[in-house]
Amino acid sequence: GAGVSQSPSNKVTEKGKDVELRCDPISGHTALYWYRQSLGQGLEFLIYFQGNSAPDKSGLPSDRFSAERTGGSVSTLTIQRTQQEDSAVYLCASSHGLAGDLDTQYFGPGTRLTVL
Amino acid sequence: QKEVEQNSGPLSVPEGAIASLNCTYSDRGSQSFFWYRQYSGKSPELIMFIYSNGDKEDGRFTAQLNKASQYVSLLIRDSQPSDSATYLCALLGSNDYKLSFGAGTTVTVRA
Numbered sequence: 001g002a003g004v005s006q007s008p009s010n011k012v013t014e015k016g017k018d019v020e021l022r023c024d025p026i027s028g029h030t031a032l033y034w035y036r037q038s039l040g041q042g043l044e045f046l047i048y049f050q051g052n053s054a055p056d057k058s059g060l061p062s063d064r065f066s067a068e069r070t071g072g073s074v075s076t077l078t079i080q081r082t083q084q085e086d087s088a089v090y091l092c093a094s095s096h097g098l099a100g101d102l103d104t105q106y107f108g109p110g111t112r113l114t115v116l
Numbered sequence: 117q118k119e120v121e122q123n124s125g126p127l128s129v130p131e132g133a134i135a136s137l138n139c140t141y142s143d144r145g146s147q148s149f150f151w152y153r154q155y156s157g158k159s160p161e162l163i164m165f166i167y168s169n170g171d172k173e174d175g176r177f178t179a180q181l182n183k184a185s186q187y188v189s190l191l192i193r194d195s196q197p198s199d200s201a202t203y204l205c206a207l208l209g210s211n212d213y214k215l216s217f218g219a220g221t222t223v224t225v226r227a
Contacts, residue, residue, distance in 0.1 A: 031213065042120075043160070043204070043217040050213070059214070091159055095213075103208075104150070105215060107159040 002026070004108030006092050012114045013082055021077040021111045025094030032075050033095075033105060034067060038088040046090075049075060050097050082115045089113070119143070122205050122218035130226050135192040137221050139205030142186070147212075149181055149188045152204040154220065160204055164190070195225045 005024040013019050025032050034046040045059040049069040060066070064082075069075040079086055089112050093105040119142040129135045137151075148167045152160035166172045166179040166188065178191040188207075192199055205218040 033214075035215075040219075042219040043206075043215070045214045045216075048213055056214075103213065104162060104165060106162065107152075110159045 004092055004094050004106055006090075006108040006111050008111060009109060010112045010114075012116065014116050015084060016081050018078065018080045019082055019113065021079075021090050021113070023075045023077070023092030023094075023108060025073065025075070025092070026106060029094035029096055029106075030072065031095045031097035031103065031105075032069060033093040034075070034077050035091045035093065035107075036088045037091060037110070043091065046077070079113075082113075084115045087113055087115045120205055120207060120216050120218040122203075122221045124219075125221040126224060127221055128224045128226060129195050131195060131197060133195050135195050135199065135223050135225070137190040137192075137203050137205075137223070138187060139189065139218055140187045141207055141216075143207075143209055144183075144186065145209045146183075146186075146207045148208040149179070150206040150208075150215065151177075151179060151188075151190045152206060154202045154204055156201075163203075192223070195223075197225050197227050199223060200225050 007022045030051045032049045035043045047067045048056040064080045067077045089110045091110045092108045095103045095105045123138045150165045151163045154160045164179045166181045172179045176193045180189045202220040202222045204220045206215040
């Protein structure tokens, strides 16, 4: 079946502008995650959604970052007043949301954000 | 924070050889371990997961886990040029859902 999809694949914006990144998880997956991968860095957790539970926003780096998930499916990550340090690849992942430890996350292709 | 350290690389191996990748972690509560492969400019792709001590084999890949020593490794046998990529070690703690990733090891297989 279809994997995780993300759009846009590339986004170039000017410092101070707002951007929206979209993620469409695998059908049937209740858990959705956003990560960020900066050049030469490992993947950094940003936010987690599971079903109708309150999201875990503990990884968001500042209050300029927010995310929502509508209808338990599509998610949008919004970055307000972008800064150059926000430049990174933003990766979305989804999983079945199984209880316990083994719940494999599958990644989308990512959105490469460049802030000029 | 679950620190995850990987051998820094880059690792260059001749075609047909064994590539050995190592990962150590600091949190003894970590339960599940994953190896992802990431080609340049692409997203991470799951290769294997392991959660029991010992070896787990899948084709040319073998994952090894030793919770007492807090390390997990990945062996790639009969390395092929198509194995050239960055390999990411990741883990989940008990009752956790956030993957903690290492910085990755870049492998180059020379034809």
